[in-house]
Amino acid sequence: MDIQWKLFADLAEVAGDRTFSLSVDEDATVGDALDALFADNPALEDRVLDDDGDLRDHINVLRNGQNINTQEGLDTPLESGDELALFPPVSGGRR
Numbered sequence: 001m002d003i004q005w006k007l008f009a010d011l012a013e014v015a016g017d018r019t020f021s022l023s024v025d026e027d028a029t030v031g032d033a034l035d036a037l038f039a040d041n042p043a044l045e046d047r048v049l050d051d052d053g054d055l056r057d058h059i060n061v062l063r064n065g066q067n068i069n070t071q072e073g074l075d076t077p078l079e080s081g082d083e084l085a086l087f088p089p090v091s092g093g094r095r
Helices: 011-016 028-038 043-048
Strands: 002-007 018-021 060-063 083-087
Touching: 002 011, 011 043, 018 028, 028 043, 028 060, 028 083, 043 060
Parallel strands: 002 083
Antiparallel strands: 002 018, 060 083
């Protein structure tokens, strides 16, 4: 099945693009889609995962606009056409 990743801020810079369309197995999870993204963009892995292979605390992953932490985390099942987004920490702005 086909899914799309959108990367933001420095993650897009590291990967060299903001969007990636990938094919994953029909029973794939968010974790599987992340592995597929890393296979095409190995430099992202160190930026996104900690030494134990878990998502870094400051990295957010959204599936169709919802944080995967409110679902089943990396075990969240995917459906064809899902849009995944990967966000680093965001700060700044004016007071």
